[in-house]
Amino acid sequence: MKISLVLGNRERLTRQTARGCVGTNLALPGFGSLLAGRPVGYAQAALTVPGFGLTLVFGTKAIIWFFTNWSMIYGPEADPVETMTGIWRETRWVWAGFAMVAVAWLWSLTTNAAILRTAQKDDDANKPPKLV
Numbered sequence: 001m002k003i004s005l006v007l008g009n010r011e012r013l014t015r016q017t018a019r020g021c022v023g024t025n026l027a028l029p030g031f032g033s034l035l036a037g038r039p040v041g042y043a044q045a046a047l048t049v050p051g052f053g054l055t056l057v058f059g060t061k062a063i064i065w066f067f068t069n070w071s072m073i074y075g076p077e078a079d080p081v082e083t084m085t086g087i088w089r090e091t092r093w094v095w096a097g098f099a100m101v102a103v104a105w106l107w108s109l110t111t112n113a114a115i116l117r118t119a120q121k122d123d124d125a126n127k128p129p130k131l132v
Contacts, residue, residue, distance in 0.1 A: 013115065014120060015119045018036065020035070021033070022115060022116060025108040025111065029045070029047070029107065029108035030044030031048075032108065032112070036115045038111055038115070041111070044111070047103055047104035051101035053097070054100065055097035056097075058097065062094055065086075
């Protein structure tokens with residue numbers, strides 16, 4: 001299998017292809033933009049991939065920390081300030097990953113609007129007849 005980082009065709013997209021690019025952008029911000037031939041997709045994907053990575057790696061680490069420190073968090077002599085400090089220390093990179101993905105996703109929403117706006121309308125000749 002050959003993998004390529006070349007942009008999709010820069011020609012005008014059909015409405016159906018544009019919707020496919022939008023759906024891809026909603027799931028993985030940046031990759032739908034690349035399929036639509038938009039260079040901004042590289043920047044969106046550069047935020048998405050590390051953001052998912054940070055969330056996955058540090059989220060797993062935070063969950064493990066949470067269960068190993070259950071008694072410190074919910075114990076009778078638990079200090080709320082110390083608990084919140086520990087939770088912040090363990091989850092700050094998770095929040096950074098969330099923020100990166102959120103920025104890329106919001107950015108891809110504006111690209112989605114541009115993709116749909118520039119897509120050509122479907123030809124009535126290619127549509128099947130309406131059933132009455």
